Structures are given as structure tokens and as C-alpha cells.
Amino acid sequence: MFEYFTDHGKRAVAASQDEAVALGYDFIGTEHLLLGLLAVEEGTASEVLREHNVGLERARQETVRVLEAAGIAASGGQPARDALTSLGIDVTEIQRQADASFGTGAFQFPRPVYTAEARTALTNTLGEAQALGRDTFGTEHILLGLLTVPEGHALEVLAGFETDPAALRETVLARIAPDRP
Template sequence: MFELFTDRARQAVVASQDEAIALGHDFIGTEHLLLGLAGTDGSTAGEVLREQGVELTRARQETLRVLEAAGIAATGGRPAKDALASLGIDVEEIQRRADDNFGPGAFQYPRPAYTEDAKKALEQTLSEARALGQERFGTEHILLGILAAGEGRGLDVLAALEVDPDGLRGATLARVSGDAT
């Protein structure tokens, strides 16, 4: 499926993974997808989000607040690291050696998995693009997918930022053209 994404859409998905890791989460939810979209410069979704008042730094803060309110702590993959440590594997040492040999950030463990809500949003991305007659998926389709899925903490973050999902959907659709980004 990811081969059908535009370059910027792929950048946004990678950025969502990076956001999850940077925030210490061992999962990628719709809130991280939203952060990835907000942080992707020159993308349709990023521009629409900024026009709607979604600024990346504040969205990060709200993401942490929403997750903390839901009782979800940033673990940084601690349970997985602890399990490996019980077998005598030092993940931090592996990371240090990888950084030394291949550059900072070359090895990330654990790789966050997508939540069911994020998977649903990415599946909706396909439906949204096809409904608009497009074969490739841009950032705008990912945003529309998050909104169409109707579930996930990304919508809670938007609510905390006082962004109306219907208004955001309308603004996104108004920007959609045959040149997906």
C-alpha cells in the first residue's frame, strides 16, 4: 500500500513514526499521524492544518496531555527492553554501537506498531483517495482518512485544539486538486 503514497505522504508517515519514538511511545496512533502531517512542510494536509490553527509544537503538547489524561504513559519501549535485558541483551548498548558505526538514530527499538485506530485511518486513506478518483495517496487523503475513521486520539487532539473535524474536512476537500502532495 505504501508504494501508492506520494513522497510527501511517505514523509508524513515516517514523521509520525519519529514523533511516536521522540515522545516515548511504543505505538503509532492517529495522534502521531496527525503530528506527522502537521510537520510535513509543503504538503496539502500540513498547509490546511496550519490554516486551521494546528501548530506542531502545540499539537505535540496536546497529544501528550490527551494521552496522559487517558492513562497512557510514555514508556520509550521500556517493557520490550526489560524483556530483552532479562535474556542478557542490552538494547542501549546496541543503540550506542549502531550510533557509533552508522550515525545517530540508526537503530530504533522497539519500532512502534500501528494502533487499530491508525490502521483504520490508513485504510480510510485508500477509500478517500479512490472516492476522489485518485490512484495515489497524498497527505490530504491521510488527513481525510483520520477524519473519516471517526475514532482515535487524533480527533481528541483536534478537539483540544478547538478544530472542528467537519470544517477541517471541508477545508481539505476544498484544497484537493488533481495534483496530490
């Protein structure tokens, strides 16, 4: 499915992983997808979100607040590291050697996994793009897919901005399909 994303769409999905890791989470939720969309400033989704006064730095803070309120603490993957350490595997040494061989940041452990809600949002991206007659998925389609998942934390982050998901959807649709019925 990744091959159907536009360059901006691919960058947003990759940025969502970077955002999750930078905040110390070992998973990628809808909230991290939202951050990834904001990180790709030239993408349609980022433009629309900025029009609705949703900015990246504050969204990061709101993400941490929402997750902490839900009882989800940033662990930086420490439980996985601890498990490997108990088996005699030194993850820090592996990371040091990988950085020396392949460049700083080449090795990230643990690799964040997508939550069920984030996978649903990405799957819904396909449906949103197809409904609009598109065969590639841009940031705008990812945002539309994200807005269809009420169980994820992205909508809670947007609520912190007093942003209406229906209004976001309308703005995106007006931008990409101005002559729709």
C-alpha cells in the same frame, strides 16, 4: 500500499513514527499520524491544519495531554527493554554499536507499531483517494482518512484546538476538488 503514497505522504507517515519515538511512545496512533502531517509543512494537510490554527508544537503538547488523560504514559519502550535485559541482552550496547556502525539514530528499539485505529486511518486513506479519482495518496488523503476514525486520539487532539473535523474535511475537499458537486 506504501508505494502509492506521494513523496509528501511518505514523509508524513515516516514523520509520524519519528514523532511517536520522540515523545517516548512505542506505538503510532492516529495522534502521531496527525503530528506527522503537521511535520511535513509543504503538504496540503499541514497547510489546511495551519489555516485552522492547528500548529505542530502545540499539537505535540495536546497529544501528550490527551494520552496522559487516557492513562497512556510514555514508556520509551522500557517494558521491551526490560524484558530483553532479563534475558541478558543489552539493548543499550546494541544501540551504541549500531550508532557507531550506521550513524546516530539508525537503530530504534522498540520499533513503534501502528495501533488498530492508525491502520484503519491509513486504510481509509485509500478509500478517500479512490473516491476522489486519485491513484496516489497525499497528505490530504491521509488527513481525510484520519478524520474518519472517531476511536483514535487525533480527533481529541483536534478538539483541544476547538477544530471541527467536518470543517477540516470541507476545507481539504475544497482545496483538492474545487469543482466537485
